[in-house]
Amino acid sequence: MPDRLEKLAIIAPANSFSLGIVQCLSSTYRVELWSHDSEVVSAFRRSRPPIVIVIARFFEVGRGAGLARRLKTELRPPLVAMILKSGLPSEAEAFCRRYRLDGLLGGQAAKEEVLAFVNQIRKEESPVYGDPGRPNRVVGALERLSGWRVFSRDE
Numbered sequence: 001m002p003d004r005l006e007k008l009a010i011i012a013p014a015n016s017f018s019l020g021i022v023q024c025l026s027s028t029y030r031v032e033l034w035s036h037d038s039e040v041v042s043a044f045r046r047s048r049p050p051i052v053i054v055i056a057r058f059f060e061v062g063r064g065a066g067l068a069r070r071l072k073t074e075l076r077p078p079l080v081a082m083i084l085k086s087g088l089p090s091e092a093e094a095f096c097r098r099y100r101l102d103g104l105l106g107g108q109a110a111k112e113e114v115l116a117f118v119n120q121i122r123k124e125e126s127p128v129y130g131d132p133g134r135p136n137r138v139v140g141a142l143e144r145l146s147g148w149r150v151f152s153r154d155e
Contacts, residue, residue, distance in 0.1 A: 005030040007047065008118070009078075011040055011067055012055035017085050021055060024111045025118065036060065040067050044074065051121055054082045061089075065099040072100040081105070081121045083114075087133030096128060107131025 008029040012018035013036060025031050029051075034043050044052065052071055056064035061084060068080045081103035088106030089095045096104050103121045105114070107130045120127040 006051075006122075007032065007049040009034055009044065009047065009049040009052045010055060011036060011052065011064065013057065013060065015057075017057075018055045021053075021083065021114055024114050025053075028115060029118070036063060036067070041070060041074075044071060044078065048076070048078075050078055051118065052078045052080045053118070053121075054080065055085070056082060057085050061086075065095075065101075068101055069099045079103075079121050079124065081117070083109075083117075084130075084133070087131040088128070089133055092128045096126070103127045105130045106133060 006029050008025060009032045010018070010022055010025070011034045012021070018033075022031055022033055032043075032047060032049060034040055052068075054064040054068050064082060068082060071077060071080050079102040080100070082099075082101050083105045085107070088104065092104055092106070095101070102124065103117065103126055105117045105127070109117070109130065117127055117129075
């Protein structure tokens with residue numbers, strides 16, 4: 001039976017959050033785990049999974065999104081989605097368009113939610129949901145230190 005499972009690749013750092021998602025998806029998919037530092041494009045060309053999930057922490061979002069965009073330039077690109085542990089960016093739909101993502105999940109998610117998210121990716125429904133990300137910590141720190149608002153959010 002394991003030979004019949006659909007292939008899925010995950011690009012992720014080796015941490016407990018990523019390994020939890022790998023474990024969750026391994027019951028339904030044949031999962032290949034690639035690190036951010038590995039040669040992702042050559043790994044994709046070798047195995048050609050139909051879906052690639054990029055898992056990124058707050059400080060890895062740019063690198064992960066760049067890898068996603070690079071995969072979408074392949075002759076036969078996979079469906080590429082991203083899971084952001086830190087939550088959704090403020091303009092999640094624009095973020096998806098900019099990096100050519102087929103879906104975006106933000107924050108901590110239960111096993112059922114992760115499986116439903118990947119199922120929506122398979123159906124090409126372009127899901128974007130989850131917890132909102134943390135506000136910019138630098139701006140918040142400057143506001144607290146100065147006692148003044150650095151940027152007007154009312155306008």
